[in-house]
Amino acid sequence: MGEAAALLTACCWVVSSLAYSASVQVVGAPVVNRARLVMAIAFLMVTHRLLMGTWFPAAEGVRWLWLGLSGFAGLVLGDWALLSAYGLVGPRIATLMMAVSPVISTFLAWAFLGERLQSWEYLGVALALAGVGLVVFERTDGLGRKVAPRRYFLGVLAGLGAAAGQSSGLILAKAGLVGGFSPLSGVLMRMLVAGAILWLATLVGGRVRSTLTTLNQNRPVIGRIALGSLMGPFVGVWLSLVAVQASHVGVASTLMAMTPVLILPVVRWGLKEQVSRRAVLGTLVSIVGVAVIFVGG
Numbered sequence: 001m002g003e004a005a006a007l008l009t010a011c012c013w014v015v016s017s018l019a020y021s022a023s024v025q026v027v028g029a030p031v032v033n034r035a036r037l038v039m040a041i042a043f044l045m046v047t048h049r050l051l052m053g054t055w056f057p058a059a060e061g062v063r064w065l066w067l068g069l070s071g072f073a074g075l076v077l078g079d080w081a082l083l084s085a086y087g088l089v090g091p092r093i094a095t096l097m098m099a100v101s102p103v104i105s106t107f108l109a110w111a112f113l114g115e116r117l118q119s120w121e122y123l124g125v126a127l128a129l130a131g132v133g134l135v136v137f138e139r140t141d142g143l144g145r146k147v148a149p150r151r152y153f154l155g156v157l158a159g160l161g162a163a164a165g166q167s168s169g170l171i172l173a174k175a176g177l178v179g180g181f182s183p184l185s186g187v188l189m190r191m192l193v194a195g196a197i198l199w200l201a202t203l204v205g206g207r208v209r210s211t212l213t214t215l216n217q218n219r220p221v222i223g224r225i226a227l228g229s230l231m232g233p234f235v236g237v238w239l240s241l242v243a244v245q246a247s248h249v250g251v252a253s254t255l256m257a258m259t260p261v262l263i264l265p266v267v268r269w270g271l272k273e274q275v276s277r278r279a280v281l282g283t284l285v286s287i288v289g290v291a292v293i294f295v296g297g
Helices: 004-026 029-052 059-115 119-136 151-174 183-204 208-217 218-244 248-254 259-270 275-297
Strands: none
Touching: 004 029, 004 059, 004 218, 004 248, 004 259, 029 059, 029 183, 029 208, 029 275, 059 119, 059 151, 059 183, 059 218, 059 259, 119 248, 119 259, 151 183, 151 218, 183 208, 183 218, 208 218, 218 248, 248 275, 259 275
């Protein structure tokens, strides 16, 4: 169940990454990050009311602490970095940089949760990351052109920051979900804390009016942000918590990192971007890695 949820998470993030990337190009990463959290919270509150009977989760303070820290690390810092990477190098390269997330997650799970992977699982992780790495280091855009060095470096740096934020968020979420706590309640708690922090900072910085004005002047973007919020912070993050609750963090994070592999056929046939033989080879190696993880598990 955990592995299946992780793969479905990767599929959801393909859709959200494309929607957010298009939105960031128009209104910028900060505006998209603020708007998407509001939309995701609305989706989650309605769903929580329908399935759990309450608008807000009932949980002890220690869960709010861990899940709140998880939301800050993953949804405020990590996703801001990822949205910035979308604007700098596009969705294909940005999602590829998230390939380091399993490495970080595995190390953090070893250091703080005492999790251990079997030798075949390490092999699967290594193969999956090696395959994705083949694509990452091409350093080209969707048309096969080399990206400007400074822009590429900033995009890679933002992608690394996003990977670190996601990994930290997963580890903290794992601590907050102990005892069979509802993943739906957990993701709503993460979103509420992250949204409160982000919009408080927006209010203090005097950027509330400019954010709303920007969205009003670019209304078509709102629909794309809503789609990204539905598939990303709502369904995707919910499934990601199911994944980390039901399986090893390192394995779940590796499968969720398959987003850059899954996005290749979409950008090739949907967006008409060039996909090199090296990218195809990386995809095949990554699929082998995933197969090893499943067989080993």
